[in-house]
Amino acid sequence: MSxxxxxxxxxxxxxxxxxxxxxTGSRQKVANYAGVTVERKEGTFTAPSGRTVHVLDLPxxxxxxxxxxxxxxxxxxxxxxxxxxAVPDVIVCVADATNLRLxxxxxxxxxxxxxxMVLALNMMDAARxxxxxxxxxxxxxxxGLPVIETVAVTSEGTKAxxxxxxxxxxxxxxxxxxDIDHNETRRILSxxxxxxxxxxxxxxxxxxxxxxxxxxxxxxxxIMFLVFQAVFTWAAPAMDAIEASLAWLGGxxxxxxxxGLLKSFIADALFGGLGSVLVFLxxxxxxxxxxxxxxESGYLPRASFLLDxxxxxxxxxGRSFIPLLSSxxxxxxxxxxxxxxxxxxxxxxxxxxxPLMTCSARIPVYTLLIGAFLPNTQVFGVLSxxxxxxxxxxxxxxxxxxxxxWVISISRREKREYPLLMELPSYxxxxxxxxxxxxxxxxxxxxxxxxxxxxxxNTLLWVLVTFPGKPDGATGxxxxxxxxxxxxxxxxxxxxxxxxxxxxxxxxxxxxxAREVAVSALGTVYSVAGSDDEIASxxxxxxxxxxxxxxxxxxxxxxxxxxxxxxxxxVIKRETNGWTYVAITAGYLFTLAYVAxxxxxxxxxxLTS
Amino acid sequence: xxxxxxxxxxxxxxxxxxxxxxxxxxxxxxxxIGFVDGEPLQVVGRGPFGxxxxxxxxxxxxxxxxxxxxxxxxxxxxA
Numbered sequence: 205m206s207x208x209x210x211x212x213x214x215x216x217x218x219x220x221x222x223x224x225x226x227x228t229g230s231r232q233k234v235a236n237y238a239g240v241t242v243e244r245k246e247g248t249f250t251a252p253s254g255r256t257v258h259v260l261d262l263p264x265x266x267x268x269x270x271x272x273x274x275x276x277x278x279x280x281x282x283x284x285x286x287x288x289x290a291v292p293d294v295i296v297c298v299a300d301a302t303n304l305r306l307x308x309x310x311x312x313x314x315x316x317x318x319x320x321m322v323l324a325l326n327m328m329d330a331a332r333x334x335x336x337x338x339x340x341x342x343x344x345x346x347x348g349l350p351v352i353e354t355v356a357v358t359s360e361g362t363k364a365x366x367x368x369x370x371x372x373x374x375x376x377x378x379x380x381x382x383d384i385d386h387n388e389t390r391r392i393l394s395x396x397x398x399x400x401x402x403x404x405x406x407x408x409x410x411x412x413x414x415x416x417x418x419x420x421x422x423x424x425x426x427i428m429f430l431v432f433q434a435v436f437t438w439a440a441p442a443m444d445a446i447e448a449s450l451a452w453l454g455g456x457x458x459x460x461x462x463x464g465l466l467k468s469f470i471a472d473a474l475f476g477g478l479g480s481v482l483v484f485l486x487x488x489x490x491x492x493x494x495x496x497x498x499x500e501s502g503y504l505p506r507a508s509f510l511l512d513x514x515x516x517x518x519x520x521x522g523r524s525f526i527p528l529l530s531s532x533x534x535x536x537x538x539x540x541x542x543x544x545x546x547x548x549x550x551x552x553x554x555x556x557x558x559p560l561m562t563c564s565a566r567i568p569v570y571t572l573l574i575g576a577f578l579p580n581t582q583v584f585g586v587l588s589x590x591x592x593x594x595x596x597x598x599x600x601x602x603x604x605x606x607x608x609x610w611v612i613s614i615s616r617r618e619k620r621e622y623p624l625l626m627e628l629p630s631y632x633x634x635x636x637x638x639x640x641x642x643x644x645x646x647x648x649x650x651x652x653x654x655x656x657x658x659x660x661x662n663t664l665l666w667v668l669v670t671f672p673g674k675p676d677g678a679t680g681x682x683x684x685x686x687x688x689x690x691x692x693x694x695x696x697x698x699x700x701x702x703x704x705x706x707x708x709x710x711x712x713x714x715x716x717x718a719r720e721v722a723v724s725a726l727g728t729v730y731s732v733a734g735s736d737d738e739i740a741s742x743x744x745x746x747x748x749x750x751x752x753x754x755x756x757x758x759x760x761x762x763x764x765x766x767x768x769x770x771x772x773x774x775v776i777k778r779e780t781n782g783w784t785y786v787a788i789t790a791g792y793l794f795t796l797a798y799v800a801x802x803x804x805x806x807x808x809x810x811l812t813s
Numbered sequence: 814x815x816x817x818x819x820x821x822x823x824x825x826x827x828x829x830x831x832x833x834x835x836x837x838x839x840x841x842x843x844x845x846i847g848f849v850d851g852e853p854l855q856v857v858g859r860g861p862f863g864x865x866x867x868x869x870x871x872x873x874x875x876x877x878x879x880x881x882x883x884x885x886x887x888x889x890x891x892a
Contacts, residue, residue, distance in 0.1 A: 305872035
């Protein structure tokens with residue numbers, strides 16, 4: 205049976221991705237175009253005729269003018285000029301029916317390519333609700349193209365679209381007009397569309413409220429506060445359940461085994477290591493659940509609007525807000541989200557400061573240290589002091605990021621501002637299917653990371669702390685004789701000035717692979733170091749009796765800055781196409797980490813002694 | 814007058830977009846997204862700090878423009 209290649213094109217915010225999800229469901233894969241950092245999204249479905257249809261979801265653009273990487277990819281893909289990408293048999297141009305004035309111009313631009321083409325008139329439900337009347341038959345005549353009405357968030361129209369694609373689609377009529385797109389757009393609009401005088405009353409009302417100069421910022425802070433509150437309170441039961449079930453599974457798996465190397469490997473490296481990381485899955489999923497809802501509903505671009513001046517003071521635009529917000533879950537999707545920033549310099553700056561945002565992997569380190577060293581008192585009778593400190597850690601991360609970005613902007617030779625010029629789409633109800641698919645994608649990225657790098661690192665760490673074993677008759681704790689112990693002792697003098705003992709130094713090594721591993725590594729280091737299981741499960745109590753407050757605070761300061769995540773560096777390498785930014789990121793973060801930890805340690809020592 | 818001088822919720826029309834340099838990518842993008850002669854527009858919102866950026870409703874689309882970007886657009890009041 206023959207296959208058919210189709211390409212989806214359209215302006216940003218035309219609902220193209222929702223339509224893509226509707227067409228292909230979960231049969232999707234995401235990759236990159238060779239040599240550039242433009243996302244290549246593909247999927248398949250089976251048409252009624254039995255043909256397999258490959259769908260290529262091209263980046264949303266306003267024009268085919270080669271202004272940016274997205275535009276070039278879209279144009280070349282439509283013309284079949286990209287190596288490894290089949291020439292599309294049909295181009296499906298998606299346009300928002302409520303925004304035809306803008307989107308029709310792009311349709312005309314695509315039509316000029318002269319390829320077989322279908323126009324999917326999307327969001328027809330919203331258009332009808334607003335009283336926009338579109339004469340589809342007249343539009344078909346004017347454009348010389350098949351026009352299909354669709355509502356991307358439901359399957360309405362998708363069937364008709366599939367039927368149309370399945371048929372032989374004629375090439376778009378040749379056009380000789382070159383630069384009359386806006387006039388032509390107006391002419392076609394007036395011939396085919398009846399617009400009500402006032403549209404988008406909902407948008408108007410919501411924008412007046414949400415973007416109010418006085419209310420906008422407090423509302424934004426309130427929404428962010430609710431999101432983070434939900435992340436921590438909702439995730440707690442799920443995290444407990446994951447921890448408990450992994451401990452239970454580990455117990456079952458190791459029960460028939462005799463004490464020895466194999467049992468230690470399965471219990472410590474396998475279940476212990478995976479468990480310490482898998483517990484973050486609920487937090488990451490809940491945070492992304494809200495980010496996706498805010499994004500789909502149209503609120504996130506509004507947040508960018510409200511914060512543009514604040515970000516502008518740091519040399520960025522409001523656009524950086526979304527990647528930086530995502531970085532609070534994990535810097536990896538955050539750095540990948542910088543693709544939506546068209547200005548290259550702004551994008552690079554955003555990538556450089558993304559690792560400073562407090563990702564969820566830092567939370568176990570912070571919670572461990574805060575829980576062990578700071579009093580659990582109430583402030584003003586309602587707020588927990590420990591909670592406030594954790595909130596403060598977030599603020600420190602954000603402020604450091606803005607300061608670094610400001611320093612970058614004043615040290616650049618080219619003083620030109622980054623452009624904002626951003627569309628604020630209509631508010632809409634988030635689509636459950638897109639939401640579920642988005643969450644699934646994020647969860648899989650995270651789980652793949654665990655099963656790959658973090659598992660490998662835990663195994664390596666286990667080897668490092670287990671071998672060589674304690675010689676017969678030796679009196680010190682086991683780990684003193686292991687490779688990890690030796691490395692820890694060896695590098696410890698360099699960290700003496702910031703108050704790190706050798707156990708921390710040992711834990712920092714596997715912590716390089718992923719921040720959260722440091723906690724399980726500390727557990728391993730202390731439990732292997734001659735103590736029993738009971739103490740290992742109570743790491744907090746153990747370290748609070750062995751470390752000084754200065755050491756604990758210094759470690760927290762270190763964790764604000766240190767590039768303790770090789771996966772992040774790997775993503776930076778991929779997204780920037782080279783090692784330069786990786787070196788800059790790692791270099792400046794290590795320097796900042798050492799300086800901050802040094803200052804924290806010495807000041808705390810001075811105050812507490 | 815310049816778009817930056819237009820009062821909020823006052824119907825107006827685009828007269829022209831002026832380039833600040835020979836190849837002004839911002840001016841070009843403004844024209845592409847619909848800032849062309851005769852298009853009706855309105856200022857429908859302002860940022861909380863220094864009334865920057867501006868929220869412009871043009872046609873049925875809303876765009877956030879920094880004041881520096883909006884200053885490229887000349888408008889006239891709709892009759």
